[in-house]
Amino acid sequence: MGQRRFGITEDGQRVTGEYPGSDVVGPAFDVPGNLRPRLVRIPCFGEREGGRLLHTTGRLIGMQFFDDIAGPFGATRGSPEDFASFLSDLLEAAGEDVAIDKAKGEIRQSGWKLMAGLSDATPGCGEALRGLVEGLAAAFGRHVAVDLMAGAPGAAFDWRISARRIGR
Secondary structure, three states, X not given: OOOEEXXXXXXXXXXXXXXXXXXXXXXXXXXXHHHHHHHHHOOOOHHHHHHHHHHHHHHHHHHHOHHHHHHHHOOOXXXXXXXXXXXXXXXXXXXXXXXXXXXXXXXXXXXXXXXXXXXXXXXXXXXHHHHHHHHHHHHHOXXXXXXXXXXXXXXXXXXXXXXXXXXX
């Protein structure tokens, strides 16, 4: 059986199926990739503010589109371990090379193919992906914590998924 991929086209139609192609990766990956080169080149933003805006944009996209993104994967709200499995499946569906250590709740993403080959990719680009994953986790459940231990375009992203302490 092939990997299941999903996407939402520009006109809002949802596309699912096996290997629909790299042009259908969904708003979660397409929007930050399109915004990033434009945003950090605007003189009034710069790398730091551009990265912050991309993080916020990614987080909002993750929260808003969680149900559309998670649906094709059969993901429902659950434990941090469930979120780690969902995130791993999502990254693989987007064509990323990932390794998951379930015992530690860690996922290693070997790079970010969406940003591969961009000569102007900077560490601020990773903020879009970090925000997206944080937004997905927030929509998954308030008890899921996500930490990006290391990550930048062209380098590995190391994610740690754990239980967030709620209350006192």
